[in-house]
Amino acid sequence: MMHVSRDESKSWAGWRGMRLLLLALAGGALLGVACSDDDEPEGAVACTDPNNGAVAGVADAHCVADDGSPIVQAIGACVSGAEAEEGEAEGEEHEHEEEEEHEPYFGREANDDDCKYHVSFTNTCVAVNEPVTFTLSLTQLYDDAPGDGTNPAFPEVFLASDLTHISPSNDITARETAPGVYDIGPVLFDVAGRWVVRFHYFENCSDVVPDSPHGHAAFYIDVP
Numbered sequence: 001m002m003h004v005s006r007d008e009s010k011s012w013a014g015w016r017g018m019r020l021l022l023l024a025l026a027g028g029a030l031l032g033v034a035c036s037d038d039d040e041p042e043g044a045v046a047c048t049d050p051n052n053g054a055v056a057g058v059a060d061a062h063c064v065a066d067d068g069s070p071i072v073q074a075i076g077a078c079v080s081g082a083e084a085e086e087g088e089a090e091g092e093e094h095e096h097e098e099e100e101e102h103e104p105y106f107g108r109e110a111n112d113d114d115c116k117y118h119v120s121f122t123n124t125c126v127a128v129n130e131p132v133t134f135t136l137s138l139t140q141l142y143d144d145a146p147g148d149g150t151n152p153a154f155p156e157v158f159l160a161s162d163l164t165h166i167s168p169s170n171d172i173t174a175r176e177t178a179p180g181v182y183d184i185g186p187v188l189f190d191v192a193g194r195w196v197v198r199f200h201y202f203e204n205c206s207d208v209v210p211d212s213p214h215g216h217a218a219f220y221i222d223v224p
Contacts, residue, residue, distance in 0.1 A: 047125030053132075054123075055194065055220035057106025063115040063141070072141045073116045076211035078202060104160070104196045104218040112217040114210075116140065117147050119199065119217040124185075126223055131186030136199055138180045146180025147201065150213070156198040157187055160220065165191070189223040197221050 063071045102113040109120035118139045124132050134155075138147025153174035157167035168190050174182045189195055198218035207214040 047127070052123070053126035053221045053223075054108045055106050055222050057220070059107065060102075060105050060110045062102060062113075063111040070141070071115045073114050074142045074211050075116055075140055075213050076209065078205035078213050079209065080204070080206055102218070104198070104220045106220060108219070110217060110219070111141060112215045114215055116142075116213075116215050117201075117217075121199075121219065123221075126189065126221060128192055128223060129188060129190055131188060133183055133185035134187065134197070134199075135177075136174075136182045136184055138182075138201060146178075147213075147215075148176065148179040150182075150201040151203075152182055152184055152199050152201040154200055154203060155184060155187070156196070156200070156218070157189075158196055159191070160194040160196050167195075189221070192223050195221045195223055 065071055108122065109118065111117065112119050118141055120137045122135045126132055136152055138150070139145070140147055151174050153172050155172065157169060159165040167188055169186065169188045172185060172187060174184045176182050184199070187197070196218050198216055200216045202213035202215060205212045205214040
């Protein structure tokens with residue numbers, strides 16, 4: 001039988017203890033990685049860019065006159081299409097032009113196409129086939145009052161490069177969370193690329209008369 005000295009026994013015990021400690025630490029590290037992986041659903045999108053979705057570009061100035069003064073359209077009462085047509089038939093003079101939609105805006109804010117509202121928005125994480133909620137804020141330009149009481153639940157959402165490719169979104173709703181502030185969604189983008197989201201508000205009001213509350217503004221959205 002081999003004789004082991006007390007010092008050798010201590011050395012062996014120390015080495016064995018160190019080995020067990022290293023194995024335990026390694027196992028804990030592996031377990032930690034596994035737990036971390038379990039915490040994140042497969043395919044989850046990390047949205048760390050604060051400008052996610054928004055497209056940088058030249059700021060719009062269509063509501064600024066040549067002399068630098070602001071162009072502001074006052075907002076009157078909401079009238080239906082039938083009421084507007086009846087007024088024209090009775091000889092009321094309205095400087096009516098066919099509705100023209102402005103080119104989409106860059107960034108997260110702009111004045112709407114008719115210079116009635118200042119429009120701004122934020123959004124949740126934008127990714128392919130992930131439901132997105134847009135938070136839209138409206139402020140009337142002529143008096144800085146909130147654009148409350150509308151239902152902007154019918155945005156146009158389509159690829160900038162293919163106007164026939166529209167979002168497969170269904171059942172979009174708009175909830176007014178504060179005066180003039182609306183959560184709009186869910187909006188789905190089914191392919192990557194540059195999209196256009198055109199917000200519409202007070203669609204029940206005719207756009208025949210210049211001071212109709214009816215309005216719209218479109219923004220570019222990049223989907224990674």
